[in-house]
Amino acid sequence: MTSGSATHGPTHDDEADIQGNLVGFNKDNLRLLFVTFPNADAGKQFLAGMAKQVNHAAEIKSYNERFKERAKAGRSQLDEQVSWVNLVVSFAGLTQVGADGLDAFPDSFKQGMRARAQTIGDVDQSDPVNWTGPFAPGSGFAVHAMVIIAADTPDPQDPVTLLDERTTEIRNLIESCGVTEFTATQEGHTRPAPFTGHEHFGFKDGISQPGIRGLTTSSKPGSDTIAAGEFLIDYEDQDGHVSGQPIDAPPSPDQPGYPPTTSPTPQPLPAWSRNGSLVVYRKLFQNVGGFRQFTEAHAAETGLSSAQLRAKMVGRWPSGAPLENVPGDGHIDPTAQDIGEVDPNSPVLEDEHINNFSYQQHDADGHLMPKAAHIRKANPRDGQPAGRDESNRHRITRRGITYGPEFVEGEAPYGGGPVPEDDRDRGLLFICYQSSIERGFEFIQGQWANKPDFPDADAGQDPIISQNVANPPFTIPPNNVHLTTERWVITTGGEYFFSPAISALQHLAGEDTQ
Secondary structure, eight states, X not given: OOOOSOOSSOOHHHHTTSBGGGTOOOOSEEEEEEEEOSSHHHHHHHHHHHHHHOOBHHHHHHHHHHHHHHHHHTOOTTTTOOEEEEEEEOHHHHHHTTOTTGGGSOHHHHHXXXXXXXXXXXXXXXXXXXXXXXXXXXXXXXXXXXXXXEEOOOOTTOSSXXXXXXXXXXXXXXXXXXXXXXXXXXXXXXXXXXXXXXXXTSOBOSOOOOEETTTOOOSSTTOOEEOGGGTSTTSBOTTSOBTTSBOSSOOOTTSTTOSOSSBSSSOOOOGGGTTOEEEEEEEEEEOHHHHHHHHHHHHHHHTSOHHHHHHHHHSBOTTSOBTTTXXXXXXXXXXXXXXXXXXXXXGGGSTTTTTOOOSTTTOTTOSSSOTTSHHHHHOOTTSTTTOHHHHHTTOOEEOOEEEXXXXXXXXXXXXXXXXXXXXXXXXXXXXXXXXXTTTTHHHIIIIIISOTTSSSTTOBOOTTTOOSSSSOEEEETTTTEEEEOOOOEEEEEEEEEEEOOHHHHHHHTTOOOO
């Protein structure tokens, strides 16, 4: 593979080639279809058809900019409803269609998420033997591709939703190509007002998203713009290497920059991988009742209220206000309501402030935000370790959405055993993009969230997403209160995928336009 002419960032032509969910669909409704290719011809025919269906980054960017302008002007958000489609393909799917150059792809992608369970900590309840839906063991079929369909909430007067309309188009293509769809369709929706934008534990989500150099920018100061090569193949990464290209001397595991986004072998990724991204999909069940029950039962021993304890674990108040900016007097938030919420009119919730904070100068010891708090584990920022340079080598873009019904007060907590597949099954459809799964998702999950001694000894594990032990430890400074928490997030399925550029879909289908 020869590197492209714009290794620093995508050109406009590149944006029209890159699939759009890397930029962010930002829709209230998401539907995931899972398919398997019975043979190479059917798979190629499907990829060719999908190349005409998928929406690219340039049109998503254009729409999102118009959306922001309408919001500033106070115009209705229903005056331009749209639906978006993207396609991601697993290693098994690429193998089935006979894609060239697959040996060059990293082991994580070739092995798939199920085989990486020990690396990322999917054990006990999260063990792949317990997964459900298209990822259940013994189904007899591999998931070869996942179709991502997103749409606005429809006009109440319109009996046909855009989501259903676009789904019908895709299913007609599936049928015409002889491709098989799994019956386990997955639906995701944003939560209803006043909880829109909040995940099921009750916290505002998706606040800290990096900008992608040359492609996206963040409206929130404190959200760094990261080299395009950390997300896209064939662009310069944070270290100045071109992602997907071999490097002479990759850093060792104990050096900054490990693992590299670039290939540690002499073999480059195939040319068709340019403008593509590696995608992680995980269905994560959330035990909301268990989370609330635990924090209510253990708050007194920490000297906090249950709402304050939950905020310490996450690193933000439910409104999204970070503890760094709204710590209160000691542990008390002066603007907190009875659920630990911040006044919705508080300036701290504005884009200029909500993500604009660091750790090292005012909170090096974690007395405001514990070092094992979820948002501090997932992005250490300037905290030591890892330091801002190293933290920015492991950024991902998250494009997930909540699924399942609302929690009902008084509902019994999930008590172990098989995860309920009923009106208590709720959680997050986690989707993230990066150019290296090892350097992105696996590093964050395995080296930061799951490690009790990161960023230093006795910090504890991420109480929200750590997976590798059933009862992760969590330390709350400054008095170093030690809690033995519980696993409230359980993996119930997932896979590693590749998001090919539109030109790559044409190539894989045998329809190169060059």
